[in-house]
Amino acid sequence: MSKKVHVQTNINGESVDFLCEPRNSLLEVLRDELDLTGAKEGCNNGNCGACNVIMDGRLVNSCCVLGVEADGCELTTIEGVGSAANLHPLQQKFLEHAALQCGICTPGFIVSAKALLDRNPNPSEDEVRYWLAGNLCRCTGYDKIVRAVLDARNGA
Amino acid sequence: MSQNGHKVIGTRPIRHDGVDKVTGRAIYGADIQLTGLLYGAIKRSPHPHARIKHIDTSRAEAHPGVRAVVTAHDLPQIADKIADLGEAIVNLRDSSNNVLAYGKVLYKGHAVAGVAAINLHVAQEAVELIDVEYELLPHVTGVLEAMEDGAPILHEDMKTTSMGEETDKVSNIANHFQHKMGEPDDGFAEADVVIEREFTTQTVHQGYIESHNATALWNEEGQLTVWTSTQGAFAVRDQLAEILQMPVSKVKIVPLEIGGGFGGKISVYLDPVAALLSKKTGHPVKMTMTRDEVFEATGPTPGSYLKVKMGATSDGRLTAATAYMAYEAGAYPGSPVGAGAGCIFTPYDIPNVQIDGYDVCVNKPKTNAYRAPGATNAAYASETVVDEICEKIGMDPLEFRVKNGAKEGGRRADGPVHPRIGCIETTQAALNSEHYQSTLEKTANGKVRGRGVASGYWFNFNGGRSAISVSINPDGTINMLEGSTDIGGSRASIAMQLAETIGLEATDIKPYVVDTDSIGYTDVTGGSRTTFGTGYAAHATGLALIREIKERASKLWDVPADAIDFADGVFSYKDDAEKRGTFKEVASQAGDAGGPVVAQVSTNPDGSGGGAFATHVVDVEVDRETGKVDILRYTAVQDAGTAIHPSYVEGQMQGGVVQGIGWGLNEEYIYNDEGSMTNASFLDYRMPTTLDLPMIETIIVEVPNESHPYGVRGVGEVPIVPPPAALSNAIYDATGVRLRDLPMSPPRVQKAVAENGG
Numbered sequence: 001m002s003k004k005v006h007v008q009t010n011i012n013g014e015s016v017d018f019l020c021e022p023r024n025s026l027l028e029v030l031r032d033e034l035d036l037t038g039a040k041e042g043c044n045n046g047n048c049g050a051c052n053v054i055m056d057g058r059l060v061n062s063c064c065v066l067g068v069e070a071d072g073c074e075l076t077t078i079e080g081v082g083s084a085a086n087l088h089p090l091q092q093k094f095l096e097h098a099a100l101q102c103g104i105c106t107p108g109f110i111v112s113a114k115a116l117l118d119r120n121p122n123p124s125e126d127e128v129r130y131w132l133a134g135n136l137c138r139c140t141g142y143d144k145i146v147r148a149v150l151d152a153r154n155g156a
Numbered sequence: 157m158s159q160n161g162h163k164v165i166g167t168r169p170i171r172h173d174g175v176d177k178v179t180g181r182a183i184y185g186a187d188i189q190l191t192g193l194l195y196g197a198i199k200r201s202p203h204p205h206a207r208i209k210h211i212d213t214s215r216a217e218a219h220p221g222v223r224a225v226v227t228a229h230d231l232p233q234i235a236d237k238i239a240d241l242g243e244a245i246v247n248l249r250d251s252s253n254n255v256l257a258y259g260k261v262l263y264k265g266h267a268v269a270g271v272a273a274i275n276l277h278v279a280q281e282a283v284e285l286i287d288v289e290y291e292l293l294p295h296v297t298g299v300l301e302a303m304e305d306g307a308p309i310l311h312e313d314m315k316t317t318s319m320g321e322e323t324d325k326v327s328n329i330a331n332h333f334q335h336k337m338g339e340p341d342d343g344f345a346e347a348d349v350v351i352e353r354e355f356t357t358q359t360v361h362q363g364y365i366e367s368h369n370a371t372a373l374w375n376e377e378g379q380l381t382v383w384t385s386t387q388g389a390f391a392v393r394d395q396l397a398e399i400l401q402m403p404v405s406k407v408k409i410v411p412l413e414i415g416g417g418f419g420g421k422i423s424v425y426l427d428p429v430a431a432l433l434s435k436k437t438g439h440p441v442k443m444t445m446t447r448d449e450v451f452e453a454t455g456p457t458p459g460s461y462l463k464v465k466m467g468a469t470s471d472g473r474l475t476a477a478t479a480y481m482a483y484e485a486g487a488y489p490g491s492p493v494g495a496g497a498g499c500i501f502t503p504y505d506i507p508n509v510q511i512d513g514y515d516v517c518v519n520k521p522k523t524n525a526y527r528a529p530g531a532t533n534a535a536y537a538s539e540t541v542v543d544e545i546c547e548k549i550g551m552d553p554l555e556f557r558v559k560n561g562a563k564e565g566g567r568r569a570d571g572p573v574h575p576r577i578g579c580i581e582t583t584q585a586a587l588n589s590e591h592y593q594s595t596l597e598k599t600a601n602g603k604v605r606g607r608g609v610a611s612g613y614w615f616n617f618n619g620g621r622s623a624i625s626v627s628i629n630p631d632g633t634i635n636m637l638e639g640s641t642d643i644g645g646s647r648a649s650i651a652m653q654l655a656e657t658i659g660l661e662a663t664d665i666k667p668y669v670v671d672t673d674s675i676g677y678t679d680v681t682g683g684s685r686t687t688f689g690t691g692y693a694a695h696a697t698g699l700a701l702i703r704e705i706k707e708r709a710s711k712l713w714d715v716p717a718d719a720i721d722f723a724d725g726v727f728s729y730k731d732d733a734e735k736r737g738t739f740k741e742v743a744s745q746a747g748d749a750g751g752p753v754v755a756q757v758s759t760n761p762d763g764s765g766g767g768a769f770a771t772h773v774v775d776v777e778v779d780r781e782t783g784k785v786d787i788l789r790y791t792a793v794q795d796a797g798t799a800i801h802p803s804y805v806e807g808q809m810q811g812g813v814v815q816g817i818g819w820g821l822n823e824e825y826i827y828n829d830e831g832s833m834t835n836a837s838f839l840d841y842r843m844p845t846t847l848d849l850p851m852i853e854t855i856i857v858e859v860p861n862e863s864h865p866y867g868v869r870g871v872g873e874v875p876i877v878p879p880p881a882a883l884s885n886a887i888y889d890a891t892g893v894r895l896r897d898l899p900m901s902p903p904r905v906q907k908a909v910a911e912n913g914g
Contacts, residue, residue, distance in 0.1 A: 023277060037187040038180020040415070042365040043447040047838035050365055078180035091178040095170045098803035101644035101811065103177035104184060104366040104415025133847040136838060138363045138416050139644055140807055141814035142846045 007071045011036070012080025020067035026060075027051045029067035030077060038078035038107045042136065049135030050108040052115075053077045059115035061134075078107035081114055089152040090114055099148035101139035109135050113149045121154040163725075164655045165866055168803045169662040171648040177413075184413040185369035185385030186444045193371075194223055196433050196443035197279035198426070199269040199286045200453060201261035204519040204831030205295035205308060208259060208268065208288060215285040216271060221278035224436035225286070226429060227269045228258040232401040239398065241391050241422050242620070242680035244525050248398045250488035254522055255399060255428045261290070262310055262487035263521050264832045265452030270429035272441045295519040295831040299461050299484045302328040302518045310487065310517045330489030331515040335497060335569045343476025343508030347467025349548045354463045355537040357880075357898040358824035359484065361456040362526045363815070363843050366415020367447060368454060372430035373440040380407045380431055385414040387421045387641055388680030393672045395424045400431060410671040411641045418815070419525025420455055422680050451836035455524025456825065458484040458491045462537040464500075472551045474560045476508040477501050481534065483515060486522040491515045495615070496530025498570040499877070500538050502613040503579055503769060504560045509569040519831055525682065527812060528614040528873035532819060532880060536898060539610035539881030544894070553609050553885070554587040557771065562613075577766035578795030578859030578869075583611060585857050586771040591791040596775050598890070603777045605788065606890025611771045612877025616870035617683030618863055619763030622693040623676025626654075626701065628753040632740030634660070636667045636697075639678025640690040644811075644872070645804040646681065652800050653691040653866060657698025659725020659739045676758045684768065684870020687800055688861070693759040695865045700755040705739065708746035708753065765863030768870055770794040772813065772878040776886040783906025785821055785887060791853040792878075797861040797869030809875045810852040816879025818844045824899050 004019040042048035054076040082088035176182040273279035483493035561580035651665035710717035728736035860867025
C-alpha cells in the first residue's frame with residue numbers, strides 16, 4: 001500500500017479535505033470515504049454515467065478520475081443538486097414524469113442533465129438525446145427521462 | 157375520479173420512494189457501510205472447461221491485509237434438491253457448485269475461490285496470488301454443437317431425460333419434452349401455404365446497471381444477516397440455508413434498494429461466499445461484482461436454435477404449427493425453453509400443434525430468467541414466419557392476427573385453457589392505431605424504410621405468496637410493511653390498491669419493504685406477479701382493516717358492528733346521522749377502543765388468471781451501405797387488465813420495448829475460439845442509448861383479469877417479446893431481405909442486403 005495523499009476540495013459548496021491512496025478513484029473516495037453514495041458504480045470504466053459528477057463545471061465520470069486529481073477542484077454531486085425540501089426542477093420533473101423505475105441510474109442522469117441545462121438552458125430533444133447518450137438506463141427506455149428533461153427547460 | 161369509478165387506481169401519484177431516489181439518498185445494496193467492514197473478491201476460472209487439480213491459497217493468505225480465503229471445500233457438499241425460485245427451477249447442488257466450483261470449472265468466469273481483505277484493492281491483489289492448477293478439457297459453446305454425438309460433455313453423470321423418462325444416454329441434452337395438440341400432419345395437409353424456417357439467437361444479458369452485491373455478517377451466535385439487492389429476499393434466504401446447510405431461522409436477509417434485475421437477481425452468487433468469509437473472519441464482508449464479472453459469471457438468457465413450420469389456408473386461417481426449440485442452459489440444466497414452448501404459438505388459435513423443446517448444457521454461464529424468459533427467442537421465430545405467411549396469402553398481418561387470435565375457452569399447446577384474455581382486443585387496438593393507419597414513405601435520405609408488426613404472449617404468474625402487515629398511525633395514516641422488493645414502482649402500485657380499498661389517498665399509505673424476519677413469506681418480484689399478487693394482498697388487507705374499524709366504531713358509537721356501513725370511504729350508521737366518519741376520522745379514534753389498530757394478511761391466489769398479450773408496430777429506416785437500422789417510430793399495445801398507475805405501466809412497456817430493440821439489433825455475447833466472451837463491457841456489449849431511440853408510444857388496453865379484485869394483469873414482461881420479430885419484419889419491408897439470425901446488427905444487415913441485391 002502506498003502513502004495516502006492529502007486532498008483539498010470544495011464539494012457541494014463546502015470545503016472538504018480527505019486522505020486517499022493515489023490509486024483510489026474519485027468515485028471510491030466519494031462513496032467509501034465521504035459517505036456520498038448518491039454516485040453509483042455501474043461499470044467502473046466510464047461507459048454508464050451512473051457515477052457522474054460536475055468537476056469545475058465539467059461533467060465527468062467520477063470512476064475515471066483519481067481522487068488526487070480533485071485537489072483544488074469544485075465538485076457538485078447529486079447530494080448538492082437539491083434536497084427533499086428544495087428539489088431542483090429536474091428532480092421535480094423526474095418525479096412528475098415517472099422518469100425512474102429502479103432508480104440506480106437516476107442520480108447520474110440528473111447530474112448530467114443539470115450539466116446540460118447549465119450550459120444550454122433550452123436544448124432541443126436531439127440535443128438532450130445527444131448529451132445523455134453517455135448515461136445508460138435499462139428500465140425506462142429513456143422516453144420519460146427525455147420528457148422530464150425537456151419539461152425542466154427554462155420556459156418549458 | 158379516475159375511470160371505472162376508482163378514486164386512486166388509474167391516477168398518477170408521485171411514488172413514495174421517489175424523493176430519496178432523485179436526491180441520491182436511497183440506499184442500494186452496495187451503499188451499506190458497517191463497522192469493521194472487510195471487502196471481498198472472487199478468483200475466477202480463465203478457462204471454459206477444466207478439471208481443478210489443485211488450489212494453493214498460501215501466497216494469498218500471506219499477503220498483508222488479507223483476512224481469509226475460501227474455496228468449495230468450505231461449502232458443505234449437498235445432495236440433489238430441486239427448488240422453485242419463482243422464475244426458474246434449479247437444482248441446489250448445481251447452485252452450490254456454481255457459487256464455488258467443485259471438481260470442474262464449466263465456463264470462463266466460474267468462481268473458484270473468495271478472498272476477504274481490508275480493502276477491495278488488497279482483495280483483488282490477493283486473488284492474483286491464488287494458484288490454481290487446471291487440466292484443460294475441450295469445450296463447447298454452441299447449442300447445436302453441444303447436442304452432437306461426440307461433443308465435449310459437461311456433466312459426466314447427467315443422463316438425458318426424454319418425454320418425462322430418464323434414459324441411459326449421457327449427453328449435454330438435459331431434457332427433451334414435447335407438447336402436442338391435434339394432428340399437425342393433417343393440419344398441414346389442409347393448408348394452402350406452408351412456411352418452414354430456421355432461426356438463431358445469441359446469449360444476451362439483462363444489463364441492469366447495478367452490479368450484484370452482498371454484505372454478510374455471521375455473528376458469534378451463528379446468526380447470519382445478509383444485506384443485498386435482490387428480487388426475492390425470501391428466495392435468497394432459502395437458497396442460503398440450503399447451500400450453507402443451516403436452519404432457515406438462522407438466516408435473515410435485509411433487502412436494500414435494487415438497481416434493476418429483470419429476472420437476473422433471484423439466484424445467489426456472492427451471498428454464500430460473503431457469508432463464509434464473514435464466518436471465518438468474524439467481520440462483516442462486502443462483495444460487489446465488477447461489470448465484466450456480471451457479464452461472465454451471472455445468469456444471462458440463452459442463445460437458441462429454432463425451426464418453426466406454420467401452415468394456413470388461402471383465406472387466412474392457421475391450420476397447423478410445429479416448433480423445434482433448442483435452448484442453451486449454460487453450465488447447468490435449466491434454460492427457459494419450457495416457458496418459451498408455452499408462449500410460442502399462444503397469440504393464435506391453432507388446432508394442430510407440436511412443440512419439441514431441448515434444454516442443452518454448454519460451457520457458458522448458467523442462464524437465468526430475463527423478462528418473459530424464453531418467449532422472445534420463440535416469438536422471433538414464429539412471428540417472422542407468420543409475417544411470411546401473410547405476405548404469401550396477401551393478407552394484412554394485423555387482420556390475420558385478429559382473425560386467428562387466441563380467445564377465452566381456447567387452449568394453449570402446453571395444456572391450460574384460456575380464461576378471459578385480451579389478445580384480440582390488443583391486436584385490434586394496434587390495427588386501429590394512428591401509427592398503423594398512417595402512411596410511411598418507403599424511401600428517404602437515400603435510405604429505405606419499412607414497417608413491421610409482431611405479437612407476443614407471456615403467462616404472468618397469477619399466484620404466489622404475499623404478506624402485508626399494517627398499523628394505523630394516530631393521524632389515521634397507515635404504515636404498510638411488505639415483502640415484495642420494489643424494482644420499478646411497486647410500492648406505489650400496491651399502496652394505491654390498499655388506498656383504493658379503504659378510501660384513502662395514495663400518500664396516506666407509507667409503504668416499506670422489510671427484512672425476512674419482519675414480514676410473512678413473500679415470493680419473488682418476478683413473473684409479472686407483484687402488482688397482481690401483493691396488490692391482491694393489499695386489497696385483502698384493506699378489507700381486514702374495514703372489518704376491524706367497524707368493530708372499533710361499534711364500541712365508540714355503541715351500535716352493532718354489522719349495522720355499520722362502509723361506502724365511498726365513509727363509515728356510517730344508518731339510524732344516526734351523527735355516527736359517521738371518514739376512514740381517517742374513525743381510524744384515528746379507534747385506538748381508544750381496544751388498543752392500536754393493526755392487521756396482517758397473507759394471500760396465495762389460485763393462479764387461474766389469464767396472461768398478457770402485446771402487439772407492436774415499428775417503422776425503421778435502413779442504410780443499405782452500412783446495414784445500420786434506425787427506429788423512426790414505435791408503438792406498443794398491451795393488455796394491462798387494469799392499469800393501477802398508468803405512468804408505470806407505460807414505463808414497463810417502454811423499457812421492455814427498448815430491451816427488445818437492443819436484443820434485436822445489437823446485443824450478443826461474442827465468443828472467441830477459446831470459449832471466452834470478448835465483449836464483456838458496456839462499451840462493447842452495446843445496449844441502446846438515448847441517441848438510438850425515438851419516444852416509445854404506448855396504448856394500454858384494459859380487459860380486466862377476472863382473478864383479481866381490481867382486474868390487474870402483470871405488465872412487466874410481455875413488452876420485450878415482440879420487438880426482435882417486429883424489427884425483422886420491418887427490415888424485410890424496407891429491404892426485401894428476411895433476417896433470421898439475431899442480432900440484426902449492422903454487419904449482418906449489410907451482408908444480407910448485399911448478398912440479396914436488396
